[in-house]
Amino acid sequence: MDRSHRTNPCIGRPLRIGEVELSTNLLLAPVAGYCDLAWRVVCREQGGVGLACTDLLSPQGLLRGTAHSLDLAMTNDFDRPLGMQLYGGDGGILAEGALWAVRHGATVIDINMGCPVDKVTKKDGGSKLMCDLARTVSIAERVTGEVGRATKGRVPVTAKMRLGWSCGDLAAPELAVRLARVGIAAVTVHGRYAAQHFKGEACLDGIKAVVEAMRAEPVPVPVIGNGDVVNGAAAVKMMSRTGCDGVMIGRGSFSRPWVFREAWAAQRGDLIAEPSEAEKIAVIRRYFGLMLEYRDERYALTNIRRRISWLGKALGPCKPMKERVRLAATAAEVWAALDEFESGGLRMFESDREEAEAIA
Numbered sequence: 001m002d003r004s005h006r007t008n009p010c011i012g013r014p015l016r017i018g019e020v021e022l023s024t025n026l027l028l029a030p031v032a033g034y035c036d037l038a039w040r041v042v043c044r045e046q047g048g049v050g051l052a053c054t055d056l057l058s059p060q061g062l063l064r065g066t067a068h069s070l071d072l073a074m075t076n077d078f079d080r081p082l083g084m085q086l087y088g089g090d091g092g093i094l095a096e097g098a099l100w101a102v103r104h105g106a107t108v109i110d111i112n113m114g115c116p117v118d119k120v121t122k123k124d125g126g127s128k129l130m131c132d133l134a135r136t137v138s139i140a141e142r143v144t145g146e147v148g149r150a151t152k153g154r155v156p157v158t159a160k161m162r163l164g165w166s167c168g169d170l171a172a173p174e175l176a177v178r179l180a181r182v183g184i185a186a187v188t189v190h191g192r193y194a195a196q197h198f199k200g201e202a203c204l205d206g207i208k209a210v211v212e213a214m215r216a217e218p219v220p221v222p223v224i225g226n227g228d229v230v231n232g233a234a235a236v237k238m239m240s241r242t243g244c245d246g247v248m249i250g251r252g253s254f255s256r257p258w259v260f261r262e263a264w265a266a267q268r269g270d271l272i273a274e275p276s277e278a279e280k281i282a283v284i285r286r287y288f289g290l291m292l293e294y295r296d297e298r299y300a301l302t303n304i305r306r307r308i309s310w311l312g313k314a315l316g317p318c319k320p321m322k323e324r325v326r327l328a329a330t331a332a333e334v335w336a337a338l339d340e341f342e343s344g345g346l347r348m349f350e351s352d353r354e355e356a357e358a359i360a
């Protein structure tokens with residue numbers, strides 16, 4: 001095991017955010033279009049998830065009750081504890097949206113300070129909040145104040161940020177400590193600059209700089225490291241190298257929703273077996289079934305077609321099965337493709353088989 005393992009006492013320790021005690025220190029990231037209710041429940045059922053988060057939500061959309069925003073905020077009793085993430089650049093509207101979220105099941109409110117997408121930054125939200133720190137701190141203070149008063153401190157407000165806006169302009173350490181001083185209960189840091197979008201590797205030193213700045217505060221709050229964690233070893237590395245209190249995982253869960261269980265076991269020095277093929281197919285079935293249950297056939301088909309490439313990555317050769325699922329016109333065709341795969345079919349196209357045999 002990594003010798004630095006013992007240098008971070010948070011390894012293997014459940015995380016507490018404000019008044020909320022999590023069962024682990026691992027969080028499912030907000031990933032627009034990928035962390036709907038069905039997916040959050042699938043990840044939770046696999047174990048190890050301490051907190052899961054919604055997609056980023058528009059407070060205006062929630063307050064107006066637009067169908068799209070309400071669908072994104074859909075939750076149920078299996079989906080706890082839940083972070084609801086809001087974006088925007090107006091403290092008053094964010095605070096109102098946060099109170100809506102509290103009334104509709106949020107255990108934690110998160111403010112998005114990291115999204116680099118134009119649609120969000122043009123409205124002064126997302127990573128634009130990393131440009132004018134004084135303004136951002138006053139926005140956060142408005143939200144923590146109103147949520148704190150309304151819930152008597154029961155619902156913590158957190159922030160998710162990048163390292164800064166432009167490459168090399170490290171704003172996160174200063175922003176994080178200033179946010180903690182106005183009541184933000186934890187910060188998540190994705191170790192890239194907004195200008196990078198998703199290019200390059202997540203910078204662990206940048207996250208470490210936030211942890212060190214926070215530790216120097218009289219009342220530090222947890223720092224959650226995020227970026228490129230795809231397995232248990234990477235989660236332990238994130239914690240060892242940065243000293244962070246917890247780890248958030250996004251893309252690494254798309255094909256391996258059991259990554260949280262694996263990462264929690266790894267923190268305790270345990271290795272868990274990779275799930276069997278039957279278990280992996282059961283995960284796909286469960287996701288598809290929950291989408292049908294929570295939404296409808298059209299929604300389930302759209303999403304399984306979009307997600308089958310990710311889900312298939314954990315399965316070995318399965319191109320024909322993925323193609324069948326992508327072309328499926330009904331739920332019955334998706335179930336049939338999974339059944340056929342499970343009974344040994346749909347592994348390789350004939351042309352691929354001939355090529356493989358020719359190479360062998």
Ligand SMILES: Cc1cc2nc3c(=O)[nH]c(=O)nc-3n(C[C@H](O)[C@H](O)[C@H](O)COP(=O)(O)O)c2cc1C
Pocket residue numbers: 029030031032033055056085112114115160190226227228229248249250251252
């Ligand atoms: C398609 C996509 C959508 C995302 N949507 C959000 C979002 O709604 N809110 C947010 O804070 N971060 C969002 N992110 C960033 C992720 O939460 C996370 O910070 C990033 O993917 C790095 O973590 P990972 O390497 O574990 O995926 C998104 C990322 C991707 C790839």
